[in-house]
Amino acid sequence: SRAALFDAENKVKITFNDAAGLEEAKEEIKEIVEFLKNPGKFTNLGGKIPKGALLVGPPGTGKTLLAKAVAGEAGVPFFTLSGSDFVEMFVGVGAARVRDLFKQAKEKAPCIVFIDEIDAIGRSRGKGQMPGSNDERENTLNSLLVEMDGFSTDSGVIILAATNRPDVLDSALLRPGRFDRQISIDKPDIVGREAIFKVHLKPIKLHEDVDPKKLAAQTPGFAGAEIANVCNEAALIAARRNKKSVDMQDFQDAIDRVIGGLEKKNKIIS
Numbered sequence: 661s662r663a664a665l666f667d668a669e670n671k672v673k674i675t676f677n678d679a680a681g682l683e684e685a686k687e688e689i690k691e692i693v694e695f696l697k698n699p700g701k702f703t704n705l706g707g708k709i710p711k712g713a714l715l716v717g718p719p720g721t722g723k724t725l726l727a728k729a730v731a732g733e734a735g736v737p738f739f740t741l742s743g744s745d746f747v748e749m750f751v752g753v754g755a756a757r758v759r760d761l762f763k764q765a766k767e768k769a770p771c772i773v774f775i776d777e778i779d780a781i782g783r784s785r786g787k788g789q790m791p792g793s794n795d796e797r798e799n800t801l802n803s804l805l806v807e808m809d810g811f812s813t814d815s816g817v818i819i820l821a822a823t824n825r826p827d828v829l830d831s832a833l834l835r836p837g838r839f840d841r842q843i844s845i846d847k848p849d850i851v852g853r854e855a856i857f858k859v860h861l862k863p864i865k866l867h868e869d870v871d872p873k874k875l876a877a878q879t880p881g882f883a884g885a886e887i888a889n890v891c892n893e894a895a896l897i898a899a900r901r902n903k904k905s906v907d908m909q910d911f912q913d914a915i916d917r918v919i920g921g922l923e924k925k926n927k928i929i930s
């Protein structure tokens with residue numbers, strides 16, 4: 661079915677408030693919200709609206725969240741496609757899927773098209789290919805380039821893509837008129853972590869000893885996804901302990917558990 665080809669969300673509820681910290685990135689990406697809301701203001705003076713921007717940063721830092729928030733803030737539909745879905749795809753399917761996505765996006769414009777893990781499609785051509793593997797990924801990348809070149813900047817479709825490996829991307833993707841803007845999304849500092857904690861503490865019944873500042877200080881190196889995970893774990897731990905609210909001890913144990921999980925993951929990778 662069509663729905664299985666990619667995801668489309670018509671009414672996005674996520675806003676910039678949901679993506680905590682990331683102040684610089686928000687400042688840059690706000691421009692895209694303006695383009696979507698009021699394209700005429702820019703094109704009237706002869707300017708060309710950019711086709712897209714690349715969000716660059718480590719996993720779990722809120723790239724998807726921020727892309728979605730752009731759609732939410734502008735009140736436009738959000739189409740999403742993950743690069744990793746294209747791995748091991750039958751010949752012709754990837755390219756057809758990209759064409760179909762853009763066709764629907766143009767019909768629903770103004771809108772955002774978000775390509776997660778674009779490095780899975782957009783890896784430099786001819787590199788890192790397994791001997792004997794088909795070149796379907798290359799076909800998919802070519803069809804993406806053709807689509808990007810084929811629509812005009814006033815079509816109202818803006819493409820955001822995310823990667824944690826900008827170094828492996830085919831330079832064709834980064835050329836003017838394609839992803840010629842990069843927005844970096846870094847892991848949060850202590851102030852950012854506190855802001856992210858505050859977002860994820862909101863739905864939790866908290867004991868009065870819970871202090872977001874202290875939690876931020878205890879989680880150096882954590883990305884937003886790990887902080888969300890800590891908050892959820894803490895609530896589950898407190899429930900298991902039959903508590904009426906979630907206290908600092910529960911959070912401490914949740915942090916230890918998440919650190920344990922991260923260490924295990926790193927061990928498997930290395």
Ligand code: ATP
Nearest residue numbers: 678679680719720721722723724725856884885888
């Ligand atoms: P990946 O590269 O792994 O796809 P990503 O950068 O796209 O990661 P998201 O999918 O946006 O990360 O983040 C995962 C989850 O982590 C979010 O749904 C949210 O719950 C939480 N999160 C991440 N960053 C933030 C943030 N800045 N503020 C609030 N929550 C965050």
